[in-house]
Amino acid sequence: MNRPRAFVIGAGIGGLTAAAALHRRGWAVTVAERAPALEPVGAGIALAPNAQRALDVIGLGDAVRAMSAWQGEGGLRAPSGRRLSRTTQEAAAERFGGPVVVAHRAELVALLAARLPEGAVRTGTPAELVDPGAAGAPATVRTADGQEHTADLVVAADGVRSAARRALFPDHPAPRYAGFTAWRFVVPAPERPFSPHETWGRGSLWGTVPLRDGRVYAYATAVVPAGERAPDDERAELLRRFGDWHHPVPDLLTAVDPAAVLRSDVYRTTAALPAHHLGRTALLGDAAHAMTPNLGQGGCQAVEDAVVLAHHAAPDPESTPSALAAYTRDRLPRTMAVARRSERVGRLTTLTSPPALALRTAAVAVLDRIGPRLVLRGLDGIADWRPPEPYAAGTQETETEADRRQRRRRHREAP
Numbered sequence: 001m002n003r004p005r006a007f008v009i010g011a012g013i014g015g016l017t018a019a020a021a022l023h024r025r026g027w028a029v030t031v032a033e034r035a036p037a038l039e040p041v042g043a044g045i046a047l048a049p050n051a052q053r054a055l056d057v058i059g060l061g062d063a064v065r066a067m068s069a070w071q072g073e074g075g076l077r078a079p080s081g082r083r084l085s086r087t088t089q090e091a092a093a094e095r096f097g098g099p100v101v102v103a104h105r106a107e108l109v110a111l112l113a114a115r116l117p118e119g120a121v122r123t124g125t126p127a128e129l130v131d132p133g134a135a136g137a138p139a140t141v142r143t144a145d146g147q148e149h150t151a152d153l154v155v156a157a158d159g160v161r162s163a164a165r166r167a168l169f170p171d172h173p174a175p176r177y178a179g180f181t182a183w184r185f186v187v188p189a190p191e192r193p194f195s196p197h198e199t200w201g202r203g204s205l206w207g208t209v210p211l212r213d214g215r216v217y218a219y220a221t222a223v224v225p226a227g228e229r230a231p232d233d234e235r236a237e238l239l240r241r242f243g244d245w246h247h248p249v250p251d252l253l254t255a256v257d258p259a260a261v262l263r264s265d266v267y268r269t270t271a272a273l274p275a276h277h278l279g280r281t282a283l284l285g286d287a288a289h290a291m292t293p294n295l296g297q298g299g300c301q302a303v304e305d306a307v308v309l310a311h312h313a314a315p316d317p318e319s320t321p322s323a324l325a326a327y328t329r330d331r332l333p334r335t336m337a338v339a340r341r342s343e344r345v346g347r348l349t350t351l352t353s354p355p356a357l358a359l360r361t362a363a364v365a366v367l368d369r370i371g372p373r374l375v376l377r378g379l380d381g382i383a384d385w386r387p388p389e390p391y392a393a394g395t396q397e398t399e400t401e402a403d404r405r406q407r408r409r410r411h412r413e414a415p
């Protein structure tokens with residue numbers, strides 16, 4: 001029997017994971033990426049245990065777990081440095097079956113790309129969805145060289161500004177500006193071991209987390225009008241906004257090359273799509289559900305999407321339309337719930353009025369005293385996700401130590 005064919009538009013984290021997961025299920029995959037090379041932004045990405053378990057499905061979970069660099073205590077702080085809430089990786093592992101790992105995006109992309117056969121990824125290749133396909137009719141994609149490609153399944157993983165989404169659901173509202181911009185950069189750690197922190201100020205936040213190669217990933221957000229850019233350079237802008245925050249923020253800003261500071265306005269999906277598929281075309285990752293970065297889940301949800309899609313995609317191409325209906329059923333409610341929760345946390349970090357800020361600080365302190373650490377509580381019901389069953393029993397790699405710990409915890413908590 002001929003292998004079923006999938007065409008993936010976009011080689012971001014979502015597209016590459018989907019291609020790897022489909023390849024593992026016996027599909028022939030082609031990935032078209034419009035960028036000239038797989039050179040992801042110089043930034044980190046938090047991968048919570050839900051994403052690590054999804055990556056187990058394609059044999060990468062342990063490679064990602066091995067990137068964990070967080071040591072000691074981390075948590076939430078005020079700009080003065082005062083601790084508002086504390087947490088440790090052990091607490092995260094105890095709660096969710098594993099630590100939250102922060103990887104360099106380049107490392108993650110390299111791992112994903114290495115899971116694909118030679119020549120599967122075509123860079124410098126913009127692609128356009130021509131026909132989403134239907135039961136009994138393949139989908140068609142046209143690449144910029146004018147070539148038309150038919151496929152049993154098209155995965156549109158073309159990001160927040162997805163042209164495929166507009167083609168499938170032209171009347172659906174476009175993602176909207178979330179009200180804040182984000183800066184990111186990577187620099188050598190000012191000290192080792194380095195304790196991570198996230199610090200909430202007035203309408204702004206700063207976070208710094210260690211990477212395993214001795215560098216740290218720093219990120220910041222601030223409430224500003226969409227499209228605004230620094231009159232000089234973005235490092236100078238960060239110094240104006242965060243230069244008097246607690247150690248190590250000023251030192252990191254002194255160390256970074258202004259050209260290495262990335263800035264992107266944050267956009268989010270405001271309304272659920274009618275479905276995450278049409279005909280034989282699936283929308284995946286930010287193309288389907290762009291969310292604010294406050295929970296560090298946009299990429300994690302893209303990775304979940306990818307393995308659930310591959311799980312439903314049977315080797316018989318004729319069943320693709322019904323497989324995609326199952327994909328929408330599984331993914332649409334979950335991703336929108338995660339997006340809404342992320343937005344709620346985002347609202348807390350963008351408060352600017354002094355009474356609201358005082359209330360927030362008091363509430364964080366109280367919540368931290370009475371229950372599980374605030375930082376972890378935000379991921380309840382999210383970070384404990386597991387891939388669909390046949391994977392867990394079959395193609396998934398062997399159970400990890402983190403899984404064993406979580407299974408024991410569940411066993412202890414069972415009524």
Ligand SMILES: Cc1cc2nc3c(=O)[nH]c(=O)nc-3n(C[C@H](O)[C@H](O)[C@H](O)COP(=O)(O)OP(=O)(O)OC[C@H]3O[C@@H](n4cnc5c(N)ncnc54)[C@H](O)[C@@H]3O)c2cc1C
Nearest residue numbers: 010012013014034046127159182285286293296298299300
């Ligand atoms: C500041 C910030 C911090 C974040 N931090 C985290 C975090 O810690 N953890 C986390 O899980 N998530 C995080 N996210 C979210 C995460 O980055 C995204 O959710 C994730 O990258 C989405 O992956 P994707 O593959 O869906 O889309 P993208 O990464 O946007 O990839 C889409 C790809 O499609 C390509 N493309 C577009 N159109 C075409 C076309 N016509 N033809 C061919 N190729 C095309 C693009 O070039 C791109 O490579 C963060 C986001 C921001 C803004």
